[in-house]
Amino acid sequence: MKVSTLRAKSFVVLLALSLLTSCTQLPDLKPFADATTRMAGAMRQGYAQTEGLLIRAELDSPRIDALRARWDSTKKAINAIVAYSDALAALADAGNKGEESAGALIASLEGVQTAVGALLPGIPNIPATVTTVFRKINGVVAKLRARKALKEAVNDADEALNATATILSLNFQELARLNRAAGQEILNKLEFDNNTLRDYHDALTAEKNQITPILTKMLAYQNKDNESTRPTIFSDLRNADPAFASDLDAATQALGAGATAAQTEALTLTLLRRRQQHWDERVLYLQGELNRIAPEYDAYQAKKDEIKEVIKNNGPAFSSTVIETWASTHSGLKSALAKKQRVTVLELTSVVNELIEIAESVGKEKANGKD
């Protein structure tokens, strides 16, 4: 066996041994990155919405400014958390792209070499086998370095992150209280400012609703098909419209005791139609008034519905679950990194086989005097 091949194989064995005691699997950072995005989004949106509501609630400027100043620390904490999550992602990315990074380094080195060659002709090129070995080795080394750096980062951040989660959760609850208070204040002022309009609308509607059944009964009484129920309808009508009842009683009395049933019926129908006309006119007037105030009233109702919807959605939007989930995802990440992960047999075999092939080709090249 030639010396170069022996050296190459020894190198492969040493590398394999070092790999056996190391970990090369990088944990999945996506759940933490996603939880961070959701948490940061919910808090930023919650603040923007609350500040908007407080301004709508006509909170004075000094207090708005004070809130902005007080929330600044929370805003900075959220930014730091996002930067931390991004840094972890960058570490994992660097670990997964070890071969790519080695390639970039070689490309830069070759660029310098070419430039030197232009000044000092005769500088030899970097052998292709050396660059290939370097890429393969760095593919593993980068993962090892990234895993170590990830573990350090997650452990170092854990305590501060848990403290931040607790404070952010409390601050988010405080924001929810401000949001609810502002929503109630807007609703309260809206109801107060529209007291007259609402009372008038309600009075018009209530009166219209009282008249409608009277008119229905009047029409039913005049319908000959309801012969059997007419006495009941008549009785109901008298109760529902006392003015009609008293007018009818006075007219019937004036007619005298000797009046025939037909005369009484004719009198009843005459008075009823006169009364019906009165109610029709009244309904027409009430509806006219309702139509007149409709634009103003509808605008008030729309504002009321909108702010009620905001108040209703306040609970779920300000749930601290989003922060708790984010913190527990970080704990999960810490646990995953704490586990000793051995290189899988398949992975190890693959790396070792590739390196043996490269080492053998180096040996052959040397034996043929190419290098």
Next chain:
Amino acid sequence: MAKINFDALKTVDDWSGALDTLIAEGKAATRDNDSDKRLDVQAQLTDFITRSPSFAAPLDEVARAAARDLFIEQVDASLAALALRDADLKKATELLKGVAAKADADAKSIQFKKVIDILDRSKAALDELKKLEETLAAPNLDLLRKIKAANASIEEVMKAVTKPA
């Protein structure tokens, strides 16, 4: 706290009594710094304004003022609560920023970013040197400056190659 049964209120005295109850509850909420209770009273004052008959209109003005006071008190209480945790949050944030900065630097180191950057700058400097060599017959100040820059970059390459990234 007990909910006011607005359906049972008939006379001005009934409505006035209900308003007195709500104002007393609001004061108690402020005294106990009880945000939930304060918000509940605020909501009931809104119901009061909405449901009170027109003959109780003067009471609505009192209800409105009380609701506004409770809103302002809630804002002040929330601002105080946020201020209470400010120092701890700032401290934790600084720690997180430090960890993130180190992780970023580690990621760049794994990707040989610093070495690649120096190599690229060196290549550019060497290219300039080549151009200089070609025009050496007529040197000028600009070219001399470029020689200096090229030398500095080559020194950096030497340092980078001998030190870990």
